Amino acid sequence: MKFRFGNVEFFPPHWSFDFMKFKKISIGISVLLSVLSLVIIATKGVNYSIDFLGGAEIALSVKKQGVGRDDLEKVAEDAGVGDVEVTTYGNLGTSADSEFLMRLQHEKDKPDAETAKRVEILVAKVKATLGAENVEVKSVANISGKIGAEEERKGYLALLLACVGILIYIGFRFDPRFAPGAVLCLAHDVLIALGFMTLMGRPFSTASIAAFLTIVGYSINDTVIVYDRIRETQLIHPRQDITTTINNSISQTMNRTVLTASTGLFGLLVLVLLGGGAIEDFALTMLVGILVGTYSSIYVAAPLTIVMEGWLRKMGWEPKDPSLKAKALKDPNFIPPVVLKKRKG
Amino acid sequence: MKGSFTNLPILWWVKAALTLLALLFGVLFTLPTFFGDPATWPRVEEGPDKGQPVGAFHRFVESTLPSSRINLGLDLKGGLHLLFEVDVEQSVKDSLSRAMSRARDLADKDGIKTSDVKVAADYTTTVVLADPSKKEAFAKHVTDQTYLLAAGDVTGNVFSFSPSRTRIDEYEAQILTQAINTIRNRIDQFGVAEPNIFQQGASRIVVQLPGSQDLERAKQLIGNTAQLDFRMVLGDVPQVELDGLLKEARTALSVPEDDTTPAAVRKLSEWLREQKKIPTTATVMLQRNFEKEGVTSKLVGTVPYLVEAQAKLTGDLLDSASAEQSAENFIPQTVVAMNFGPQGGKLFGDLTTEASKKAPNQIAIILDDNINSAPSVNGPILGGKATITMGRRSSPEVQAQEAQDLALVLRSGALPAAVKVVEERQVGPSEGAENIRKGVVSSGIAAVIVVVFMLFVYGVSGMVANVAMLLNVLLILAFMAAFGATLTLPGIAGIVLTMAVAVDGNVIINERIREEVRAGNTSKVAFYKGYNHSFGTLVDAHITSAVAAFVLLLYGNPAVKGFAVTLMVGIVATLFTSYYVTEVIGQWLVEKTRIRRFM
Numbered sequence: 032m033k034f035r036f037g038n039v040e041f042f043p044p045h046w047s048f049d050f051m052k053f054k055k056i057s058i059g060i061s062v063l064l065s066v067l068s069l070v071i072i073a074t075k076g077v078n079y080s081i082d083f084l085g086g087a088e089i090a091l092s093v094k095k096q097g098v099g100r101d102d103l104e105k106v107a108e109d110a111g112v113g114d115v116e117v118t119t120y121g122n123l124g125t126s127a128d129s130e131f132l133m134r135l136q137h138e139k140d141k142p143d144a145e146t147a148k149r150v151e152i153l154v155a156k157v158k159a160t161l162g163a164e165n166v167e168v169k170s171v172a173n174i175s176g177k178i179g180a181e182e183e184r185k186g187y188l189a190l191l192l193a194c195v196g197i198l199i200y201i202g203f204r205f206d207p208r209f210a211p212g213a214v215l216c217l218a219h220d221v222l223i224a225l226g227f228m229t230l231m232g233r234p235f236s237t238a239s240i241a242a243f244l245t246i247v248g249y250s251i252n253d254t255v256i257v258y259d260r261i262r263e264t265q266l267i268h269p270r271q272d273i274t275t276t277i278n279n280s281i282s283q284t285m286n287r288t289v290l291t292a293s294t295g296l297f298g299l300l301v302l303v304l305l306g307g308g309a310i311e312d313f314a315l316t317m318l319v320g321i322l323v324g325t326y327s328s329i330y331v332a333a334p335l336t337i338v339m340e341g342w343l344r345k346m347g348w349e350p351k352d353p354s355l356k357a358k359a360l361k362d363p364n365f366i367p368p369v370v371l372k373k374r375k376g
Numbered sequence: 377m378k379g380s381f382t383n384l385p386i387l388w389w390v391k392a393a394l395t396l397l398a399l400l401f402g403v404l405f406t407l408p409t410f411f412g413d414p415a416t417w418p419r420v421e422e423g424p425d426k427g428q429p430v431g432a433f434h435r436f437v438e439s440t441l442p443s444s445r446i447n448l449g450l451d452l453k454g455g456l457h458l459l460f461e462v463d464v465e466q467s468v469k470d471s472l473s474r475a476m477s478r479a480r481d482l483a484d485k486d487g488i489k490t491s492d493v494k495v496a497a498d499y500t501t502t503v504v505l506a507d508p509s510k511k512e513a514f515a516k517h518v519t520d521q522t523y524l525l526a527a528g529d530v531t532g533n534v535f536s537f538s539p540s541r542t543r544i545d546e547y548e549a550q551i552l553t554q555a556i557n558t559i560r561n562r563i564d565q566f567g568v569a570e571p572n573i574f575q576q577g578a579s580r581i582v583v584q585l586p587g588s589q590d591l592e593r594a595k596q597l598i599g600n601t602a603q604l605d606f607r608m609v610l611g612d613v614p615q616v617e618l619d620g621l622l623k624e625a626r627t628a629l630s631v632p633e634d635d636t637t638p639a640a641v642r643k644l645s646e647w648l649r650e651q652k653k654i655p656t657t658a659t660v661m662l663q664r665n666f667e668k669e670g671v672t673s674k675l676v677g678t679v680p681y682l683v684e685a686q687a688k689l690t691g692d693l694l695d696s697a698s699a700e701q702s703a704e705n706f707i708p709q710t711v712v713a714m715n716f717g718p719q720g721g722k723l724f725g726d727l728t729t730e731a732s733k734k735a736p737n738q739i740a741i742i743l744d745d746n747i748n749s750a751p752s753v754n755g756p757i758l759g760g761k762a763t764i765t766m767g768r769r770s771s772p773e774v775q776a777q778e779a780q781d782l783a784l785v786l787r788s789g790a791l792p793a794a795v796k797v798v799e800e801r802q803v804g805p806s807e808g809a810e811n812i813r814k815g816v817v818s819s820g821i822a823a824v825i826v827v828v829f830m831l832f833v834y835g836v837s838g839m840v841a842n843v844a845m846l847l848n849v850l851l852i853l854a855f856m857a858a859f860g861a862t863l864t865l866p867g868i869a870g871i872v873l874t875m876a877v878a879v880d881g882n883v884i885i886n887e888r889i890r891e892e893v894r895a896g897n898t899s900k901v902a903f904y905k906g907y908n909h910s911f912g913t914l915v916d917a918h919i920t921s922a923v924a925a926f927v928l929l930l931y932g933n934p935a936v937k938g939f940a941v942t943l944m945v946g947i948v949a950t951l952f953t954s955y956y957v958t959e960v961i962g963q964w965l966v967e968k969t970r971i972r973r974f975m
Contacts, residue, residue: 298876
């Protein structure tokens with residue numbers, strides 16, 4: 032690492048690392064994490080928020096010291112308004128348990144308006160027990176089950192649409208070897224981020240859909256940068272085997288990968304620590320997404336390109352002679368930007 | 377530095393001019409947001425300058441800067457968010473059955489006997505004709521009364537009319553617009569600053585009331601259909617027998633005993649008509665008596681009445697309504713006093729004249745299909761005045777407020793269809809301020825971190841990237857102000873994220889220039905090559921992210937939409953600033969200064 036103020040290079044010039052040497056281990060890790068996420072999601076179940084389930088949610092801030100989750104559960108029980116789920120939230124930055132979410136589900140066969148009445152009774156009870164001056168009602172939401180189901184359907188549709196759109200663009204802009212890697216990469220990132228959030232018991236709300244779609248956007252951005260370099264290297268060295276090309280391309284873009292991921296992670300870390308409440312969940316999802324997204328561009332998208340190349344060639348597919356394309360694309364005075372060192376052995 | 381801007385290519389000047397324009401646009405459109413709400417500025421009340429702000433600075437701002445501002449979302453301002461679903465279906469059905477009833481009245485005068493009107497779920501309307509050969513004459517009456525139906529086939533005695541899809545769609549759209557207007561009217565009279573009312577989807581209305589905290593009252597005020605009508609009470613079936621009939625109908629249709637909603641009662645009445653237990657021109661309605669109990673009120677009993685099926689006098693003929701104290705029969709209570717206009721006054725006169733001649737000499741005042749009261753009428757009432765009593769639902773203070781609200785909704789008109797709250801969100805006032813503080817602090821810290829980081833890694837080039845990044849944030853804010861977009865808490869997160877990722881474009885370009893330098897190019901050549909060769913990469917990266925942002929925009933949830941708009945605008949602004957703006961500055965640096973980078 033070259034360390035001079037104003038010209039820091041994390042990786043030396045002409046640095047090339049054999050990333051693909053570890054592709055079997057990395058694919059193993061990815062598969063393991065994905066399966067683990069699936070198991071977590073299947074056993075624990077995604078913690079859908081009322082945005083999708085319908086029901087009511089009260090966000091409370093309790094100023095009285097020493098009031099915990101159990102105390103509020105007790106109050107809820109005394110209020111006699113049916114099942115109330117109490118959780119703490121937004122406390123990663125402050126690590127103080129003073130903010131609570133109380134969640135009520137709609138009662139079967141009763142109009143949704145009944146839930147609003149239960150909320151009123153519950154809030155009155157909490158205020159009466161803990162003292163009105165100690166309790167601040169930050170927000171109340173009450174959503175009908177019908178809206179919730181609609182949101183859920185639309186949310187998944189949005190994720191699917193985004194993936195299909197990206198698949199089409201990559202297939203069109205690059206070539207068929209690249210598209211499956213890119214999309215599998217997206218599925219991998221979203222799945223692991225979702226698994227993590229489920230493990231942490233964080234709610235999955237409409238804001239989470241936004242977070243996941245942003246992960247999709249970031250992850251694809253990262254993948255495209257690597258793909259772009261692979262494509263360019265292929266134009267310069269058409270005869271070089273794809274594994275070497277990929278290794279060199281990843282190495283060359285490594286500076287950028289580390290830099291961009293760090294600025295993104297720093298920004299999100301600030302949000303996680305200071306944002307509180309709903310922003311904390313949002314930022315945490317993205318934080319995990321960016322970490323996984325950066326990793327997957329290198330270790331999911333790239334190896335899959337190698338696999339796809341093998342399959343496609345077996346099926347009789349030949350890449351268009353890249354040198355012809357190179358002539359058409361680049362001006363005759365084109366100088367390759369990097370003089371690649373021959374790998375030893 | 378003399379002549380340091382000469383000999384730069386024309387294209388540079390064009391790009392530089394564009395950059396300056398963007399900067400100007402950014403500053404002009406972002407500034408007004410920071411000067412507060414013009415509605416709160418003191419204004420000149422008299423003279424030629426009437427309406428102008430008092431302060432010279434405010435006057436200057438108003439005359440020179442654009443008026444559009446960034447709207448703060450409810451999560452930043454505090455207040456109420458309500459999503460209403462409009463029951464357009466029932467409204468269309470009501471319209472069809474009203475038209476049918478009028479057509480049958482007219483046909484009856486021509487000697488065409490009809491019975492058993494039914495409106496199906498798909499609006500296909502059927503009627504039984506006593507004499508099928510008169511179908512054309514009857515169809516003429518129907519099409520005169522409604523343009524929503526077209527005459528169809530006659531099978532046996534049953535004459536069916538098919539709905540015209542396009543006209544029904546038009547009618548439904550009209551109902552929704554009318555509902556929005558009525559709601560806006562009510563909120564304006566209620567007095568909430570900057571309410572936000574808009575349509576969502578085909579049958580929903582979003583109402584946002586910043587700063588408002590009384591959820592129950594707002595729901596009452598907006599969601600109250602306030603369909604008022606007056607009908608004659610009929611004596612065909614004695615009132616004492618009605619309870620028994622209803623019970624019979626409840627068992628037959630298995631409607632639970634405690635379901636006293638108008639929809640349920642409507643269903644029961646329909647069954648009773650079919651079974652010929654009550655006349656076809658009559659319907660049963662309930663007077664529901666409530667008593668106050670703790671925070672809520674409790675239903676203590678119902679009284680059924682047999683009334684006319686169709687109202688001849690409705691609330692839209694009211695001239696005025698106001699809350700008043702009454703001491704009638706020596707019971708002090710709050711009432712809503714209503715005055716009819718000339719036409720309404722005449723109809724009310726006719727109705728009371730008719731009722732006074734026919735037992736049980738009562739008229740029913742019906743609000744939203746519930747009987748409010750059924751006063752006795754001993755003679756014609758010709759003044760065009762009537763009152764609604766408030767009942768004993770709550771304490772006198774609450775009663776007075778309820779009466780005021782009811783008078784308000786009656787004045788501002790009935791909703792054309794029933795509405796139902798399907799989503800409600802309430803954000804406390806301090807929570808909004810707290811969220812803004814958190815948002816501003818975290819954006820500030822994130823910005824500082826990114827700026828320092830870029831300076832540290834790229835030196836002068838990092839500074840250029842930082843300038844571009846800050847211009848980027850300015851442009852995002854300006855675009856949002858220009859579109860009047862709403863900034864929400866996730867939106868702020870979007871801006872923080874955009875800041876962090878905006879420098880990505882410059883990282884790519886700078887890395888490329890470094891590589892070109894290493895490949896043996898001079899600083900100048902490396903600069904131009906670096907920019908040329910990274911353009912494709914940048915476009916690819918941004919288009920793929922834009923696909924995700926675009927899908928988010930289509931997703932349609934208002935909370936997410938704010939974030940998507942921020943993201944989308946951010947992507948466009950990023951491509952502009954991280955490529956063109958840095959190129960303009962960089963080209964000047966490389967051509968006209970001795971600052972050497974990446975060497």
